Amino acid sequence: MVRVNNQIELADVLREFETNRLTFSTDMVSERTSYPKNTISKYFNEKLIGKCIFKDTGRNKYIAEGVLELSNEQFIDMLRQSVKPKLITPEKRLHDKLIERSLDGFILALEVYNRPSLKNRVEAFTIMMVNAWELLLKAELLISNGYSAIFYSEDRSISLNDALKKRLQENDPVRKNIEKLIELRDQAIHLLIPELQPQLSRLFQATVINYQTRYRNEMGNAPLSGQSVGMLSLVIDGPETEIAVIQKQYGELTAEVVDRFIKSFTASSKECDSNEFSIPIDYRLALVKRKDKSDVSLTVGEEGDKAVIIHKTVDLDISHPYHTKEAIILINENQNIVNIKTGAFQAVLHKYKVKVSKKSDLHYDIDGRPRYSQKFIDWFIKSLSQPNWLKLSKASYKEFLGTTRESKKAVIS
Secondary structure (H helix, E strand, C coil): CCHHHHHHHHHHHHHHHHHHHCCCCHHHHHHCCCCCCHHHHHHHHHHCCCCCEECCCCCCCCEECCCCHHCHHHHHHHHHCCCCCCCCCHHHHHHHHHHHHHHHHHHHHHHHHCCCCCCCHHHHHHHHHHHHHHHHHHHHHHHHHHHCCCCCECCEEEHHHHHHHHHHCCCCCHHHHHHHHHHHHCHHHHCCCCHHHHHHHHHHHHHHHHHHHHHHHHHHHCCCCCCHHCCCCCCCCCCCCCCHHHHHHHHHHHHHHHHHHHHHHHHHHHCCCCCCCCCCCCCCCCCCCHHHHHCCECCCHHHHCCCCCEECCCCCHHHECCHHHHHHHHHHCCCCCCCCHHHHHHHHHHHHHCCCCCCCCCEEEEEEEEECHHHHHHHHHHHHCCCHHHHHHHHHHHHHHHHHHHHHHHHHH
């Protein structure tokens, strides 16, 4: 079991390097895993080169390509010394089928929602997404608890609500998010209407990211390798739903159901206060000289009418345009104090807790891939002129890595 855990740890490090498009050495991999350098070299040269690891043009440097597409099991199979036919149990065979069908439902849900011409896309997304969650959670239960955990009887499987109770704590925002989806599906005739899209899309965006995270935890690879699910066009801004308009268009009963749902959704959002339940739409208000730098524009109406507020979302390619590799290159191009490498860069991030918050004016994390702003680049370059600033960062990071490795050794022993 320890060996398998170490191999999964190696896969996760290589996935991180591939996500950030970083070149790396065996030393860098060894520092981040429980393996010594010679074991990493053996794995690379005998098992992975030409499959998902490739030599870079630089000496003794590598790039990862294709690790994101491999599940943990597929990666471990590559590292096995002897390739023997593996006995597939009935449980494992059913698990793989459930996962396959779940992923099909997830992809279909995304496809139908992102077709603006489809009038019932809200309803179709909800039904397919609920189905994807049900199959994924039952696959998890099957592996952890066996057949009896997912069947009431020989021909009747458990409900999604029961699967939720077995896999997620009652106060888990992920569970609350799925329960809201179930409520929407069960009340589809009243709740799945176009007028609710601005509210529902925030719930939908959260469930897409939650599914991606849980799928990766189960299988080791992302459900849509090489794509950023968090950037799919699910969040839609729009005016608050007016119950009077709903009543006029759909009748009093639908208006009552919608009113209860909106109040419940708002209360749950405040109670959970988590992006795992719903994704908030945030705006910044500031006085700026350039109109294109603002998130909100204020304009005076004609003849003294009240001001009109025009919202627009922030483009991350403008606010946080640099990924890790690009940030390091830019830092080195704009100062001649020291050549910053990946280790030093990570040391600074750790020392000054840049990545503690997933969203700040320095750093923005989307789907596990960090991005950095020009403000971060300027801060990094300016800080390099401070005596011992980088040295102290490296020392702190080295101590942290040493403590982490010692903890791992203690667990292994």
